[in-house]
Amino acid sequence: xxxxxxxxxxxxxxEVGYRHFDTAAVYQSEKPLGDAIAEALHRGLxxxxxxxxxxxxxxxxxxxxxxxxxxxxxxxxxxxxxxPDETLVMDFESVWKAMEECQNLRLTKSIGVSNFTxxxxxxxxATARIPPAVNQVEMNIFWQQKQLRKLCEEKGxxxxxxxxxxxKGTPWEGNNKPIECQVVKEIASxxxxxxxxxxxxxxxxxxVSVVVKSFNKERMKENLKIFDWELSEEDLxx
Ligand SMILES: NC(=O)c1ccc[n+]([C@@H]2O[C@H](COP(=O)([O-])OP(=O)(O)OC[C@H]3O[C@@H](n4cnc5c(N)ncnc54)[C@H](OP(=O)(O)O)[C@@H]3O)[C@@H](O)[C@H]2O)c1
Numbered sequence: 547x548x549x550x551x552x553x554x555x556x557x558x559x560x561e562v563g564y565r566h567f568d569t570a571a572v573y574q575s576e577k578p579l580g581d582a583i584a585e586a587l588h589r590g591l592x593x594x595x596x597x598x599x600x601x602x603x604x605x606x607x608x609x610x611x612x613x614x615x616x617x618x619x620x621x622x623x624x625x626x627x628x629x630p631d632e633t634l635v636m637d638f639e640s641v642w643k644a645m646e647e648c649q650n651l652r653l654t655k656s657i658g659v660s661n662f663t664x665x666x667x668x669x670x671x672a673t674a675r676i677p678p679a680v681n682q683v684e685m686n687i688f689w690q691q692k693q694l695r696k697l698c699e700e701k702g703x704x705x706x707x708x709x710x711x712x713x714k715g716t717p718w719e720g721n722n723k724p725i726e727c728q729v730v731k732e733i734a735s736x737x738x739x740x741x742x743x744x745x746x747x748x749x750x751x752x753x754v755s756v757v758v759k760s761f762n763k764e765r766m767k768e769n770l771k772i773f774d775w776e777l778s779e780e781d782l783x784x
Pocket of ligand 1 (some may be wrong): 759
């Protein structure tokens with residue numbers, strides 16, 4: 547989808563009530579997201595930028611990571627998905643120090659990590675002066691991340707889930723999608739909900755926030771209707 551399409555989708559999302567946006571240099575969504583926020587402010591859809599959570603924000607922290615990414619791409623000339631011999635080991639300690647400096651300089655409100663396992667979290671915490679505010683990882687009914695959730699809770703790190711429904715048309719797409727699971731479909735039809743709503747509600751009930759992607763306005767609305775009902779104990783067990 548081009549910049550214009552992304553901008554329109556973000557505006558639709560803000561209109562229907564979304565307030566948390568996940569962006570990255572690799573998605574090329576930073577500029578259209580910024581343009582959409584400017585227009586949302588201009589149109590009065592939001593009163594202030596403070597009403598939105600943007601991850602990662604357009605800050606020096608992002609800049610540092612973007613530079614790392616560009617350097618990495620230049621060195622390896624690799625295409626996604628990367629082959630094992632095309633990867634470089636990142637010096638997390640130095641990157642984290644630089645990110646802490648960004649927070650100290652108030653260039654960003656908070657700093658976090660993504661795809662960090664328990665081992666990486668422990669390693670980071672051993673030298674970090676500011677602990678990560680958030681760890682964004684893949685989490686869904688099939689990959690429940692129980693151990694990681696327990697550790698993050700103990701350490702006061704909020705978790706955000708991605709691929710809660712199962713990605714579509716991406717290099718990391720799998721065959722086993724949560725929204726196509728028969729049990730989920732049965733729970734959904736018994737409650738008058740959709741399979742997507744059941745998958746998202748399950749993440750929400752684990753105390754984890756979720757970033758879900760849709761370019762479709764109706765599905766955007768559908769995915770927000772998960773806050774006024776609950777899964778039963780039996781649903782959770784199934
Ligand atoms: N940190 C990381 O390493 C990382 C990795 C992957 C993703 N992410 C972030 O997480 C976001 C979401 O992850 P994701 O795209 O992998 O997975 P996802 O949000 O679980 O699934 C997205 C797919 O589901 C479809 N969909 C959305 N709502 C639906 C509904 N109600 N019914 C049926 N289909 C529906 C979408 O298609 P339509 O657009 O056609 O609705 C889209 O193809 C990404 O956009 C990205 O910001 C982060």
